[in-house]
Amino acid sequence: MNRIFLAIIFLLTGAVIAFAKDPGPSPVSVRYYGSFKKMIQENHVEGVVELDRALSAPHVYAVGIVKNAEGEITVLDGEAWLNYGRDGISKTVNQMxxxxxxxxxxxANVEKWQTMVVPDDMSENELFSFVFDQAKKIGLNMKAPFPFLIEGRIRKLVWDVLDGTDTDQARKGNQIFLRKLVGYREEAPVILLGFYPGELHNELDYPGELWHIHAVFKDDNNTGHVNAFSVTKGFRLLLPAR
Structure with a gap:
C-alpha cells in the first residue's frame, strides 16, 4: 500500500513539475522576414517582403532594415519611421x-502591454537581466521571441543607420560589415523598441548582440538601430500582457 501511495505521489509531483515548466501559449506572435545570418555571411540584402503587406495588421510593432541595407525601419503601433542613411542620419520619414x-x-501585433518600473540605474547587460527576469515572472515563453518597449529620458545612447553603400566591399573572413552612420544622443526622451530573440539568435539580431533594439526620438522625428545605452531609475519597461 505504501509503495502504491508513494508511486502516486511521485507521478503527481512529476506532473506538477512538468506543468510548471510549460509556459503556455505566448500572448504575442512574432513574425520575421529575412535573416541577419544570411545578410552578414552571404550578403543577402535584397528585399524579401513589402512593408505594406507585412505591416497591415492593427497594433503592429516592428524593427527592420530597408532593402539593399539602405536604412532602418521602426514601427510603433502602426506608426512608421524610416531612416535612409544616404540622406544623412537625421532624415527620417514617416511615409512608406x-x-x-x-x-x-x-x-509583432500587441494590443495590450503591462508596465514595470526600472528600480535602479542599469547598464545594458543589467537591463537585459531585468527584462529576462520580468518576462519569466509574467509567464512569457523564454524560448520564443517577444517584443518589449523601454521608455524614459536617456542619459547617453549610441545608435546607427545603414546607408546602403559598399555592401560588398568591407569583408572580414566570411562576414560582411555593412557601412553605417553613427549618432549620439544625450539627455533626450526616447522610446526603445526591442525584440528578445529567444532561440533565434543570429536570425533576429546582429552576431554578439543580446537583442535587437531600435530607438525612436519623437522630439526630432528620428530613428535608428541602437548600439549601446544605459538607463536610469524610473524608466518604464512594457511587456506584452498575457
Whole structure:
C-alpha cells in the first residue's frame, strides 16, 4: 500500500513539475522576414517582403532594415519611421514608399502591454537581466521571441543607420560589415523598441548582440538601430500582457 501511495505521489509531483515548466501559449506572435545570418555571411540584402503587406495588421510593432541595407525601419503601433542613411542620419520619414521592401523585418501585433518600473540605474547587460527576469515572472515563453518597449529620458545612447553603400566591399573572413552612420544622443526622451530573440539568435539580431533594439526620438522625428545605452531609475519597461 505504501509503495502504491508513494508511486502516486511521485507521478503527481512529476506532473506538477512538468506543468510548471510549460509556459503556455505566448500572448504575442512574432513574425520575421529575412535573416541577419544570411545578410552578414552571404550578403543577402535584397528585399524579401513589402512593408505594406507585412505591416497591415492593427497594433503592429516592428524593427527592420530597408532593402539593399539602405536604412532602418521602426514601427510603433502602426506608426512608421524610416531612416535612409544616404540622406544623412537625421532624415527620417514617416511615409512608406509604395512597394518599399525590407531586407529584414521583425513584427509583432500587441494590443495590450503591462508596465514595470526600472528600480535602479542599469547598464545594458543589467537591463537585459531585468527584462529576462520580468518576462519569466509574467509567464512569457523564454524560448520564443517577444517584443518589449523601454521608455524614459536617456542619459547617453549610441545608435546607427545603414546607408546602403559598399555592401560588398568591407569583408572580414566570411562576414560582411555593412557601412553605417553613427549618432549620439544625450539627455533626450526616447522610446526603445526591442525584440528578445529567444532561440533565434543570429536570425533576429546582429552576431554578439543580446537583442535587437531600435530607438525612436519623437522630439526630432528620428530613428535608428541602437548600439549601446544605459538607463536610469524610473524608466518604464512594457511587456506584452498575457
Amino acid at each position: 514608399k509604395k512597394g518599399e521592401k525590407a531586407a529584414l523585418l521583425i513584427t
